[in-house]
Amino acid sequence: MLSVSSATTESLFELLKIKLREYDMNFENCIGFSSDGAASMVGSKNSVWTRIKDVAPNCTQMKCVCHSLALCIQHAFEKLPSSLGFLISEIPLWFSNSNLRREEYKSLFETLNPHSETECRYQAPLPFQKASKTRWLVKGKVMLNILVNWEELKAYFAASENTGQTNTKYKARLLKEMLYDKINYLYFVFATPIIRDFEAVNAMFQATKTDPYKLSNELEMLRKTLCNRIYNYDGTEKVTEEIDFGAKFKQEILRHLNDFKVRQHAVEEENKVLDMKKRCRMFIVEAIYQLRFRLCDATEVFKNLALLNPATVLSQITKGSFSDLPMLHLAQNNLDEIEQQYRKINLTDWRMENVFENNEIPEDTVKFWFGIYHHQNFKELATYALNCLVTPASNAVVERLFSLVTSVKTKPRNRMQLDLLDAIIRIRAHLLENSICCKDLCITPRMLNNFKSEILYSYGSTTSGASTSKQSLEEQEDLAMFL
Template sequence: MNTSALLNVVRTPRAEKKTVPTEQKAAEIELAVFVASHSSIRAVDHLGEWIRQRGAGSTLGNLRLHRTKCASIIRNVLSPALKDGLKKAAGGKKFTLIVDESTDVGCQKLLCLIIRYVDSEKGVVDAFLGLVPVLETNAETLFHSMKNELETFGLSLEDCVGFASDGASVMVGVKNSVWTRIKNVSPNCIQMKCICHSLALCKQHAFAKLKSNLGFLLTEVPSWFSHSCLRRDAFQRIFDTLNANSESESGVSHPTPFMRASATRWLVRGKVLYNILVNWEELICYFNIAELESPSDRKYKARLIKDMLNDRMNFLLFHFATPVVQEFECINAKFQSSNADPHELSKELITFHRSLRSRLYNPLGEKKDIASCDFGYKFVSECEKYLMEVSEDKKEAEVKRVAATKERCHMMLVEAVRQVEERLPSPENVFVGLSLLSPLKVLNQLDRTRFEDLPFPHLFGEKVSTIEEQYRRIVLVDWSSEPVFKESSVPKETLQFWEGIRKTPMKELAEYALTCLLTPASNAGVERMFSLVNWAMNLHYCEYVL
């Protein structure tokens, strides 16, 4: 084709870009929000088409939303809007910082940041700032990554009133850590080592004082069934046969010994112990058969597990360890609540410590001998029952074995008390201080905390006189007749009480109390966030492979 021919080519004009109606834009953004909150982005391919077909003749009939566009809306519209909203709501305010670092399934090091602040409308709010990729996990890198991310939201470390993390030395070390750098910037900041982490470590170190084969059973019994439906079915058949004539509780299924223990799941070990314990006889029967029928590479492990299950001392140790571990996990679960009442947490922690200590010490603080220690009724009764069943020629030897088992249990109790007293005193003191803000104390005319004894006096600031006067008057008001509480009785929960007071003329006192209550009980929120991230990354990896 020559030049003249090229000049004669008639170019087809581009189609004019259609203007998308505002109603359609709003519908697509709302659907993108739904998908981001409740499902994978790929689901919008089918959901969008279904909505468009069902919404024919309306705004929804013009909906054009698939995963590429949905991801773009989330990334370029929703994310900036949410960040701007958080910046306006939290910028310049006092806040508590909850931090943890981890590595995802793609081997990317991530720093997770969550803040707690007092929102002008919602009260105390937990807000997720983001996952910050880091190349190194030394204190200097983590601190500057955290500082830079906070500044993008208009937040300054000078306004940080509390810092919560796990007990890693890079986070809370006394010489060269993230905490020492925060302390230089904000001298009045309160450090909170995660109590959930600490309780889990107390439990782990105490449990290690028992025989090592208990840990082997705790790992290998669930692992034996974890990837084999045939083994699970075989165990279920044995269980049904042995319990054919027993009456099961109505509506409650019998727990199976299939759940696996995990160091990062704080509330699992007690359940695994209990599940193995209640299925002990069934497991003995199953592994007696499994030893004979398993292939050669699995016979040895089946024999080991069978021999351990047939050792009555292991059965007794499970009876002792299960309630002790469950007690640790019960108190741990209470501290994982986002808005737990500090007054209640303080009482629970003190009661737990005293209860644990009373098993080894009398009311005068004197240590009991082993015979007088509280090992638990079930453990003691099972020991007595076993010794009654032993023949006379073996009784002397078995009495010594039971005594050695009790010695192991005593070692676990001693270590548990030592770990609790070593790891938990500082958080306990903080929560004792926060408990003074409970309405049960603030409104008590007979046993009321003095103003100068209230926690964190540095938060009074320039309004100290106003806050002091409001603290004098708060006890003189009949709050049950005030409009803010008139529809219901005066709340006993500390957070709920002060959020109500914030709507009254005593706003300054309430703001001070709520700022104190920003102090987190744990960084369980960060752990939940990492669980969601790892789940999403695993899902993305599976989709990529497929």
């Protein structure tokens, strides 16, 4: 963690350059750059990105796929009525700060769904989880929780309208009227599965270790499933009646219109349903557009990285051309040799080469190339492939560190210095990464004796006034044990 006194392009670039030199690295060898969307970081005229691009022309800009997927669904959701956003935010908010309201709802839910009669309904999630702009995997869950509790929520807010306090009766009545509006329910039925599909792909990209082949396939599948909803196989757009809005959505519409056949205003309700379908179509179209606009570069990167998958590399049919492989500038020093090795790799019987465990070819791309690396005749090709696979799937791990920082350096602890903050973040990140709980730490007597003001907060470095004596080395060993 670096202390920043100025956020200008020049100061940030110089600070990064100095820090890289401490690790014997330089920007000339940079193969990828990822950051937030601030102008000083990624602006097209004068930014950290443009300066890196000047010294490393082959560097690739990797925008956060998780953030981009969240923005895709956010922009698509804006095509639907604002009442949906109101329900998503206000229903969990109604219960968030009142244990009494939560208990009242649980009691109503259990009354309407006796455990002995409806086991599945009794296990349904309750609508208490709150939506958040900074949590990418929560909107679909919130919508699902509201959807499965729709009838119970209608009953609850109908009761709250009459029994609640004066200052809450209006909001209870407003929520009740929205829940009794069948059109809002139909919107939830339509949008929830699509949003959850986006969040499922988002969750894959948040994983620390994920095969690029799987990521590429998931992105392509997400785009194709959306396109198949509104386009024919020849690329022409389907008429509204033929668009695939979902089977349950279609069933609920038929049930809703059948209810109106025996009432007045049936034509008016059919017009409402038609307008709803048009807005649902706009939702899908916007989602497809946002995927192309925001994830075009990332899709191409993972598509190229997928060519390194063992199932593709060893295939006589689907193996790609060498010129299509990613980041060929990493192979410039011995390009001809690596190309020849690539030509021969699928002509070798790898089950007989004793480079894999039990002589079974692994499906995981990284494990496959680690095995190939131990074969003397393909070491250069494996080195190139492993360098390409350094490319991270997303910025999720960095975003988690941001969350750790805000949870550690709070307003009551705003005077915490950088060394202590850095040490706490290192410890927490290590525990989270390795699924270790702090209660499992075994404290030694020497660690307790060294727990004093001169303790080293950063492994491998010394704070002001500390020396490289035997005592400080022991302190470093204690800290290493802790980390």
